[in-house]
Amino acid sequence: MEMKSMTLLILYATQTGNALDVAERIAREAERRACTVVISSTDDYDANSLPAEDTVIFVVSTTGQGDTPDSMKVFWRFLLQRNLGSHWLEGIHYAVFGLGDSGYQKYNFVAKKLDKRLSDLGATAVVERGLGDDQHPSGYEAALDPWLSSLWSRLNEIKPHFFPKGPDFLVSNEELIGLPKVQVTYHNVNDMDSRLSTATDFKYLQMQIGRARSMSSGKVPHEKSKPDAFLKMVKNFPLTRASHEKDVRHFEFEFVSQVIKYEIGDVLEVLPSQSPAAVDSFIQRCNLDPESLITVHPREMENRHIDNNVNTLDVPIKLRTFVELTMDVTSASPRRYFFEVMSFFATAEHEKERLQYFASPEGRDDLYQYNQKERRTVVEVK
Numbered sequence: 001m002e003m004k005s006m007t008l009l010i011l012y013a014t015q016t017g018n019a020l021d022v023a024e025r026i027a028r029e030a031e032r033r034a035c036t037v038v039i040s041s042t043d044d045y046d047a048n049s050l051p052a053e054d055t056v057i058f059v060v061s062t063t064g065q066g067d068t069p070d071s072m073k074v075f076w077r078f079l080l081q082r083n084l085g086s087h088w089l090e091g092i093h094y095a096v097f098g099l100g101d102s103g104y105q106k107y108n109f110v111a112k113k114l115d116k117r118l119s120d121l122g123a124t125a126v127v128e129r130g131l132g133d134d135q136h137p138s139g140y141e142a143a144l145d146p147w148l149s150s151l152w153s154r155l156n157e158i159k160p161h162f163f164p165k166g167p168d169f170l171v172s173n174e175e176l177i178g179l180p181k182v183q184v185t186y187h188n189v190n191d192m193d194s195r196l197s198t199a200t201d202f203k204y205l206q207m208q209i210g211r212a213r214s215m216s217s218g219k220v221p222h223e224k225s226k227p228d229a230f231l232k233m234v235k236n237f238p239l240t241r242a243s244h245e246k247d248v249r250h251f252e253f254e255f256v257s258q259v260i261k262y263e264i265g266d267v268l269e270v271l272p273s274q275s276p277a278a279v280d281s282f283i284q285r286c287n288l289d290p291e292s293l294i295t296v297h298p299r300e301m302e303n304r305h306i307d308n309n310v311n312t313l314d315v316p317i318k319l320r321t322f323v324e325l326t327m328d329v330t331s332a333s334p335r336r337y338f339f340e341v342m343s344f345f346a347t348a349e350h351e352k353e354r355l356q357y358f359a360s361p362e363g364r365d366d367l368y369q370y371n372q373k374e375r376r377t378v379v380e381v382k
């Protein structure tokens, strides 16, 4: 018999980052249970290898009108092949958590279709699929918490080999948070690449974006490390009344670099610039020097030879530029994990307690109100 993998695989497909957030949470919870995990975006994973896995957790969102995220298109086309047959995934266990919004007609369509297809291909569900709903007062976390509890208890029952330290073993969150995932190296000013100063404005910006993104721990598809085009916003006005809960806007852009072709229904990924004052205040609050030159490496890569990205990774970038181009400090609502990490570092007892409350299941509704409904950004968390 073929040897099965003893690693729990987490595959995610995201359009705007929520599924990645969920996948990372599942991975952290697995690690706390001494379970070995591999986490991967569906576009980085060869679907041909699925039959060799033991158990796969899928976290997938639905975008467009019931469409798969871009990063899942190839993977999904592969799974739909007729010749795979109803025994192809026999013996494989899986679980699906979907992210969607019940305001859409094709609610969580991708998770539902994936669940059905995996079962048609012979795989066995560990737990019933979970469906996160943006319309819920606490967002997708509301469905995620109970789904995760049943996932771990069911996996403990049927797959005890994933938990070598037993069903009750649980490392504290704090211990895990204390192990940073990335290493930031500070460099001398002389290391700065002199070519940069002679490049044109666009080229310079393009290089900086490529550099910042290649060092960011966020998931950016490889081919997207450089933007396709530069646009100038020429119109921006609200379509909803000021009193409306959501701020829906009409934007118009003009190409200032080469023109790219698009069709109705295409998704435009915009990398806007952030308010310089907010970026400065974030850096100041972290007690860092915005002018310092840094490189950022994932911890695992420390001793590994990196050939593809060696140039990009070796060239330092200004800390301020890195924050500006890779961290959304001015508009994104911080997620639950942010509060968890902040509570670890908080020194004032009342702040620590408040942050811990927000990160706990009891504080979930209040957190959703505080960060999503009231639209607080990272710099506004007080």
Ligand SMILES: Cc1cc2nc3c(=O)[nH]c(=O)nc-3n(C[C@H](O)[C@H](O)[C@H](O)COP(=O)(O)O)c2cc1C
Binding pocket: 013, 014, 015, 016, 017, 018, 019, 020, 060, 061, 062, 063, 064, 065, 066, 067, 069, 099, 100, 101, 102, 104, 105, 106, 107, 108, 109, 134, 140
């Ligand atoms: C442009 C757009 C289209 C969407 N279409 C759907 C849809 O058809 N069905 C659905 O259930 N949710 C839909 N959603 C909601 C997303 O699935 C939901 O916000 C989810 O949390 C996004 O996860 P992600 O950040 O991992 O992509 C849509 C969201 C956006 C922004």
